[in-house]
Amino acid sequence: MSLLQLALMIAVSAPWVSAIIIFCLGETRHRTRFVIGLMGSAVTTSAVGYLGYHLAQGGAGTSLGIPLLGFTFGLTVDRLGVIFALLAATLWLVTTFYATGYMSHLKDKARFFGFFAICVGSAIGIALSSNLLSLFIFYEALTLATYPLVAHKGSQAAIKGGRTYLAYALTGGAVLLVGVVWLHALGGGAFVASGSIPVGLLDTHSTQLTAIFAMLIAGFGVKAALFPAHGWLPAAMVAPAPVSALLHAVAVVKAGVFGIARVILDVFGIEAASALGVLDPLALLAGFTIIYASVKALKQDDIKKRLAYSTIGQLSYMVLGLAIGTPIAIAAALAHLVHHALLKITMFFTAGVLAEEVKITRVSEMDGVGRRMPLTMLAFSLAALGIIGIPPIAGFVSKWGLGLGALEGGQVWPLAVLAASSVLNAVYLLPMIGRAWFGTPKPEWMNRPEQGSKRFEGSRLLVLPLLLTAGLGSLIGPLSFMEVSPTRWASAITGASSAMTVPWRSAPFLLDATGTLFLILACVVWLVSAFSAWHVEGQHRWRFRIFLLMAACGSIGLAVAHDPAMFYTFYAMMALSAYGLIAHSDRAPQGGAGRVYMTYTVLGEALLLAALLIGSLGTDSFTATLVDSPWRDLGIGLLLAAFGIKIGAIGVHAWMPSAYDSAASGVGAALAGVASSAGIIGLIRFLPGGAVDFPGWGSIVISAGLVAALFGALIGSTQARTRRVLAYSSMSQFGIMTVGIGAGLANSQVWPVAVSAVGIYLVHHGFAKAALFGADEIVLHSNTKRWALPVIALAGLALAGMPLTSGAIAKLALKESLGGLPGQWKTFLDVMLPLTAIGTTLLMARVLQLSWRVDPKQRGRSATPSAVAVASLAVLAFFTGMLLWVMPDPAVQKAVEKALGLYGVLDLMLPFVIGVSVFVAALVFVRQRAKSGPLANLCIPDPFIRATEYVDTALIIHRPKAAESGREPKNRRPLPSLDRTNIAESYLLTWPVASTLIAGLLLLVLVLTLL
Amino acid sequence: MLDLIQPQLPAITLAVLLFAASAAFLVRFERARAIALVAAGVQVVLVSWITWIVVGQDRVWVYTIGGWGAPLGIDLTIDGVSAVMMLLTAVVGCVVTVYSAGYFPPKDSYRLFWSLWLFLWAALFALFASNDIFNLYVCLELLTISAVGLVAISGERAALFAGMRYILSALAGSLIYLFGVALVYASTGVLDFDLLATQVSIDPTTQAGLALMVIGLLLKTALFPMHFWLPPAHANAVAPVSAVLSALVVKGSFYIIFKLMHVFTGHEMIPGLAELMGILGVCAIIWGSVQAFTQKRLKMMVAYSTVAQIGYLFLLFPLVAAADDIQTAVLAASAGLFHAVSHGLAKGAMFLTAGTIVKAVGSDRLEDMAGLSRLAPIPAFTFAIAGVSMVGLPPSGGFVSKWLYVSSAIETGAWWWAGAVVVGGLLAALYIFKVIALFMGSGKEPLQVGVSNRVITIAPLVLALMSLVIGVFGQPILDLLYPAVESLTAGMMR
Known part of the structure; x- marks a missing residue:
């Protein structure tokens, strides 16, 4: 086993190992658990970092695996996988600090951190899987490991959110399974750079392949929150903040996007996919999701729900880029995977801090909070601006690439979607910034905490991570010209010229x-x-x-x-x-x-x-x-x-x-x-x-x-x-x-x-x-x-x-x-x-x-x-x-x-x-x-x-009402009709019915013999 | 020494079980427990050894007891399929034995458990090694008698009622089977499978015989709508017995149907029989899952889950019948057999851990278990892992069998069976995650949890983890099944 294979092995297994150790540690050993979590994430990050370094040096990839079900259950290293793996690993490291600070007063920490590590391990497994079967296995493991985290608080709302999440995820998984098996039956499913559809199959089995593509996209689309399978994401916001931050902005949702990327790029291949004509409908669906989610976000007063809808829209940016299918667009989509992760995790971190420190969970309560915790809100504001696509923050770079990519593919409607989405993003995000900085703070916030403590922001464990991610998210945009920036890295995957994907040209200044x-x-x-x-x-x-x-x-x-x-x-x-x-x-x-x-x-x-x-x-x-x-x-x-x-x-x-x-x-x-x-x-x-x-x-x-x-x-x-x-x-x-x-x-x-x-x-x-x-x-x-x-x-x-x-x-x-x-x-x-x-x-x-x-x-x-x-x-x-x-x-x-x-x-x-x-x-x-x-x-x-005022008033009517944002939980019994089947069952259990049935069955079989 | 033992291994294994069972019958509880633990350990070693030989020889191992040989004497025939089933029995049996050692209070009223359990084990071993429809009848009866005894062992009113219902239906099943055997013997004059395979012909007597045998066995396997005896029996027995019944005993009669259908080329002998069983299987999946979802008691839920999971086993037959080539047929057959294995491990784990939970909470009612995961994390975790295999999510044995089923359904072109498998998985998720959500939630009042016993906490976990392990490292099991299934199927295709 070469060093590279060892690193690959360690990258995937370290989170699982640390999860097992955390489970075994028990509830009370907080310090040891923190150290284990930190070590696990650090080891994983270094291992993935080494893989990335190896690839950046021009090294060849490698793979390892064991046979299972006619596939190889195995891992591989390539540029696409390393992007996602490195993202998940690094942000896990950051989130470990944040989560330790955040969870200090919540119960069941061992369970939380254990499953958290498993989630990251699954995400990295997804990133480094060598074929669809392996990917599917990790994908479902991710589904399962996320459930206890969503339902972590154990409250009725949490259980309900978890149930919604599972209903979506498991159904998606089932559809995905059929797609994967079917593709396997036709001889595809491995990840090959130009697609793994056997030659000639495209002509003979195009209908089947289209169906398979639809199933695969539907399966991954659930996690990528594509319309109409997006409903679980807002519901899953009952989870604790670190979960929303790392999993519902990065690891879980992007696993879906990553799956779609694998399907389009490495399973079907761009050429086969566009020959099938499946990319355009997908692009349209993504475009619709972008607009739909942004409009829905406008109506949310709950901060995390608004962010969740924002995530839904942003995820579809990536799907849109992949579906447009030109090198620039794909590179931008993959770069957006990283960019959005950094920005959105910052925003969710902030939402968590707000809920913890000043008990704010609604946008309408954010007035003046920027004066209470300026650093936190500065980070939030930078991230929000980045999501809107304000240069030079990272989000702009990917938006630029998406637009250029669409034009490269001869399509201009994505520009309209991007423009509309930018406006809508601004309409729902800027008021949050506006309230935070220009609103009047509550007087009690401005009293410094007692005992002479000078703490004004959240605790250091909470604030440092979000400053770090906000800083990274802001810097990664201007630095996108660098060789190792996500933009350049992604450009290398698709062969897009980096002069196109990096917005800023080499000689940008001229005085006329x-x-x-x-x-x-x-x-x-x-x-x-x-x-x-x-x-x-x-x-x-x-x-x-x-x-x-x-x-x-x-x-x-x-x-x-x-x-x-x-x-x-x-x-x-x-x-x-x-x-x-x-x-x-x-x-x-x-x-x-x-x-x-x-x-x-x-x-x-x-x-x-x-x-x-x-x-x-x-x-x-x-x-x-x-x-x-x-x-x-x-x-x-x-x-x-x-x-x-x-x-x-x-x-x-x-x-x-x-x-x-x-x-x-x-x-x-x-x-x-x-x-x-x-x-x-x-x-x-x-x-x-x-x-x-x-x-x-x-x-x-x-x-x-x-x-x-x-x-x-x-x-x-x-x-x-x-x-x-x-x-x-x-x-x-x-x-x-x-x-x-x-x-x-x-x-x-x-x-x-x-x-x-x-x-x-x-x-x-x-x-x-x-x-x-x-x-x-x-x-x-x-x-x-x-x-x-x-x-x-x-x-x-x-x-x-x-x-x-x-x-x-x-x-x-x-x-x-x-x-x-x-x-x-x-x-x-x-x-x-x-x-x-x-x-x-x-x-x-x-x-x-x-x-x-x-x-x-x-x-x-x-x-x-x-x-x-x-x-x-x-x-x-x-x-x-x-x-x-x-x-x-x-x-x-x-x-x-x-x-x-x-x-x-x-x-x-x-x-x-x-x-x-x-x-x-x-x-x-x-x-x-x-x-x-x-x-x-x-x-x-x-x-x-007058006209402007009129439109403005119309918009005000659409602004969130507190009662509207969270649908009242209807206390309906789950599937009431099912209980009635018990009556039928009680009949089945009686002797006369049972013996009649047996006799009837016997008769039936004997009649069959006469046929 | 080893050279001396090796040729006699099947007999020795059976003899060890029978001897231990008899010995355990005669001594007090503690002694009997010790005997059973030793016997269980020895079983695992011996069965592994047998499997090793079967793998190494890559063929069927026919052991003629006393050297008489068929049709006069009794042959023990061990191929890949029976080796896998024996291995499953040994593993689950060993864990159940260890669990029971921790589960039962050392009272002499439970003394008989050990003896009955070892008899049941011996009957299962003999059943999987039999290659003769009459010997199979004998094994079935042995199995039934000991199983009924085990159900009733707690002496509780509900258990006795359930046991009575169980024995009546099981005996009815056996008798119907025996009637069928008589008809077949009348028309062909042979009982041995190998001989039957060469002499069987499609005539009304044989057809009726096969029909009767299959119906009898379906009743014993509790395929919908003949599952009426199963939930009370499985739910009211003590936990180790429930585990054995659900994980192993129903697989015994299924195994016989599997062999019958192959040897008699059942889907040609009785047209539509395979499809009928498949449809009943689908009904079982749906009905069992729905019933499981609506149950208010944990063990009842698990028992109905067994009703549903048995349905999966029977999807094997229509898929094999629909296969055009031997590869696909083998794929379908492997799917069913693998499901038997994975369900055996997972359901064993689930019933055992349900026993632990019931013991800890002091009640079998689901509503009393809210918030369990905080106070008894390991049983809750075990239940979840076993549930994952039930639902068929990766990485678990249940996933592998689901994958194989879907693959074969797609490759045979009879893709609608794949729909049943997928929907069945989602239905299983309904009832499994309902319970897990309950465990995750918080109860009205703090739970009084009293599990101080490490053995009954850890033993189910071991089984549950095994059901996960075969999801990733399941290829050897498939390799072991392959030659045996292929030769069986090849006979059928011919």
């Missing part, structure tokens, strides 16, 4: 002209914001500072990120951190501006991911790939929609007014000036303009931009709060910028000019808007308007495009870029653009007016030093905007030339004069109406906000 402008803007404005907001008072200041720094990092990072995944990473970082700035002062974190912002953001992120994936399938640059892609139009549409949300394009802008309005003091400038501008950067960077003409898309974008510009002006100028006016102004300004982008899209010749013009406009707008917000800050928070009004006036003039301001340059440069448009567009725009300028003037006048006579009630507390800082820096920002005039850009120079000319000045002045006149007229009109009667409410409601 627009990027430079944006970088300057971002740096300056964030610096201003950070300075002025740093001294924000209140007890949450550290939370606020962290979010602020992260949002700043995100914006600065996306300025230089060139590679799609890298851009997406920073973009998501910025967008999500901004939530913390918006919701900071929000009274009700579960409602209001924060949630609306988050909903739109998450939607945008999901669409953006889909768009980025379409352009990332290949080694070419993003735009080149997108242009050649069969899903080019879909990609462009997704890009426009995704970035449109960020820049408040018409129809998806409803988040903007409330978000700007409730942004924490000091950061409004950055949100309005920088964060939203990132959408324009994205459009410029990823739209494939300049290569091909897209007249259709161009028209759509130009129209949408114009509508947004006018709509924003119309609604905005009637708003009663400065910041809402500013928000509509942003919408309007971004609308004008999109007109430029649309022009570039329509005509590829114009694209470079348009991009550069839009970039200039972006910077101009960013600075001006930042200055406006800064000035508004002073108006609100200080007693003097001395500093503020001149700033507002100056910035307003700039936005309105008065000569000698940055706005003049930006406007003229943009107008210049529209030159390449067809005639009718040109005429149309000649009319429309001045209209938008009039609108801008109206908006700015309204801002000035509102600031002039600011409502004393609105005015904040006393003057703060930060307000002064804002003022000074806002002025600085404004003058930085003026630097545009001396920019050595040809477009700028041309615009400068024009702006100084008479025609240019008139061109700029005319709308301004009209705008001011209209505003004054309106003012006079309103004054007179006010004299004659009560002042009419002039505020025009925004229909899109």
Whole structure:
């Protein structure tokens, strides 16, 4: 027996041996049991680690076994098996610590830890089995060993959960058995890299093979919780936390997924399976399960049940990847096996800690728990973000691969599933994070425990494991380029190029002209914001500072990120951190501006991911790939929609007014000036303009931009709060910028000019808007308007495009870029653009007016030093905007030339004069109406906000009710009708009936002889 | 020395049992116990030795008592099948003996147990070694008499009633069988299986004889709907007796049916007989499982589980009949025989541990056993392991036989029998896990558990673990069965 075989033997048997020792130790020897468990898991982990190391070194696999039933009951080493085995072994080691801490007050520890070890041993056996029979034997052993753990507490609920689990698992096992035997009868069942279906069988026995495939998948699908066999998993959540964590997030459920992987990859082989046509239905089923489970998760108030449904969905990610069947998709599915394990085990660990330390089992009770145990909840939050698929946490990497894999296979619907699932995941996971960090904690939590103990988190045995897994889960994503990362390891199994499966490319950073402008803007404005907001008072200041720094990092990072995944990473970082700035002062974190912002953001992120994936399938640059892609139009549409949300394009802008309005003091400038501008950067960077003409898309974008510009002006100028006016102004300004982008899209010749013009406009707008917000800050928070009004006036003039301001340059440069448009567009725009300028003037006048006579009630507390800082820096920002005039850009120079000319000045002045006149007229009109009667409410409601509120209310109705989440246990007797058979049986037991039966039978047999 | 013993091994083994039984009859309880323990140990050694020889010679070992030879004398014929059954008897018997030594209080009222038990053992050994339909009758009667005595040994009212019911039905079965033997003898003039195999022909007398023999044996095997005597007898006997009856005694009459069906090519002699037995088997599986599920008493539940498990044995016949080639037929036959072995081990363990549990709890009622796993973990664990084999989950003997059954059903194309096997497993899970859940749960009041006796705790566990071990290392048993089953089946296929 070679060293390798020895290691193989040890890897599988060590858990069993430690289980036997634990059983024999008895109930009371806690320390010894802990040591045995630790030794067992350590030995197993090292043995599996050695196997992995051997394979990584390029060593050949090995196997050993004994004959049984025409098979070999045996073990083997290959890359696929080692993934799962190493996962189970390592997490067993971690869970041993956690479980020891968790179980300290529960009974029957020997039984618990013994069966726990058996479960892990079975899982590792499944991983390292050499054929379906061996796998089946370990699979059923796993079923059995899990049962005592599920029913561990012995309560009625626990017994019931255990019964449900068994009913599902045993039925699945029975179906699986028939499938395995049948396949064996046809000569298959061994694990061979390309599939073990005998040659020619595919043609002659395709129906039988299809049936066998269905049986095998159904059998494994029970543990993989595929719809409709998923019902046991939520029911099994009555188990103690370590069981839910290791078994129901990792070992048991993934045994099912692993089985499906073996069936598809090594029993049938991808080619045979796709020739049979069985993969597409499986993929559809998995896709349906993903959506179904996510929707079900929304309705769960019980934390563990919500996590269970989340697990069901995530498991189907893996099945989906396997069923798509392309190398990238399979690699991603296998990597997700590991990624999800690390993240979900963290979440279940946390759920256990919450239940133990603060007796929280429901989502609705989680308010403020982040302040009670910050480290624990930090780990939870990271894991949850990872599950949603926020880069760079591990979950994103596998989601990326799944999407690319689907596209590689020529299918685009999985992208829709992934996007929908991401949104739903966010909708059910983010509120948990939101409650934990932004909710109000119960007062008794914040009293430190008595006896001077400084313990605030759970015990160390509980917290360290979950920090470790969360850390691993977070790091394993960025480190996926490494040779031994799950992603690369899985890629090696399927032969997928690691350039595809690892999202981040080798040269992700590049600074182009627009990027430079944006970088300057971002740096300056964030610096201003950070300075002025740093001294924000209140007890949450550290939370606020962290979010602020992260949002700043995100914006600065996306300025230089060139590679799609890298851009997406920073973009998501910025967008999500901004939530913390918006919701900071929000009274009700579960409602209001924060949630609306988050909903739109998450939607945008999901669409953006889909768009980025379409352009990332290949080694070419993003735009080149997108242009050649069969899903080019879909990609462009997704890009426009995704970035449109960020820049408040018409129809998806409803988040903007409330978000700007409730942004924490000091950061409004950055949100309005920088964060939203990132959408324009994205459009410029990823739209494939300049290569091909897209007249259709161009028209759509130009129209949408114009509508947004006018709509924003119309609604905005009637708003009663400065910041809402500013928000509509942003919408309007971004609308004008999109007109430029649309022009570039329509005509590829114009694209470079348009991009550069839009970039200039972006910077101009960013600075001006930042200055406006800064000035508004002073108006609100200080007693003097001395500093503020001149700033507002100056910035307003700039936005309105008065000569000698940055706005003049930006406007003229943009107008210049529209030159390449067809005639009718040109005429149309000649009319429309001045209209938008009039609108801008109206908006700015309204801002000035509102600031002039600011409502004393609105005015904040006393003057703060930060307000002064804002003022000074806002002025600085404004003058930085003026630097545009001396920019050595040809477009700028041309615009400068024009702006100084008479025609240019008139061109700029005319709308301004009209705008001011209209505003004054309106003012006079309103004054007179006010004299004659009560002042009419002039505020025009925004229909899109109404619609959003309506949808939001509809969603609230669907939010969990405490009574709904756990179905009331109906105390029905099990199978009552069966008891009636006892009456029949009592007849059978009487002599007359018995002897008649015997005689009858005898007669029957004698009659048979006559036949 | 060894060379001297070896040729006489079958006779010596039988003689040891008979001598020990007689000796145990004459002495007091403690002595009888000692005698039985020694005899049991010797049995295991001798039967292993016999098996070793059968394996080594790879053929049937015909031992002619006194050198007379058939048809005049009595032959002991030991092939792979009988070797496996003997080995099962020896292993279960040995464990039961050890268990009984710990189970019975040393009172002289139980003195007769040892003697009766050793007689029963001897009868079983002789039955498995017989190759003659009349000798089999004699063995059956010996078996019945000693078994009935054992059922009644506790002297309790329920046991006596059950024993009476048992003896009446068993005697009826024997007589029907004997009638059949007479008819066959009348038509063929021979009784020896080997001779019968060559001389049997399809004529009404032989057909009727076979029909009567089979019906009689079905009654003794308690195949549904003739199981009426079994649950009371098995449930009301003392634990070691229940174990022996369920694990071994019913297998004796099944073994005879198996041989009859092969030697007489039963499914050709009486068309539809094999299928009829299969259907009754399926009915037994379903009915027995349902009844087991609804029982309120532990031992009754285990007894009905036996009714269900006996059903599996009879699936063998339709599958063998449906087989096209000898390989498949052997597969089906091996499935049934392996099931006999695995059920013997598991049911032995289950009844023994049920005895331990009843003794510990002081009641046979299931509701009194809630929360047992905390207070008596080893019996609960033993019950669970034996249950795993009943359900047919891997790794257990029950799984191997289930696998073989499903394989042969699929290979013969008569796949619906596989459905019966699979559904039967799930039904078994219903009643087994109902009890396990009860053990895992918590009772209304704390249990008064008084098991201080290591012997009756550990002995069932040993049997239960063996039923697991043959699930992984079961190949040798199949190898041992193979040549014998093949030659039997080959005769039938011809």
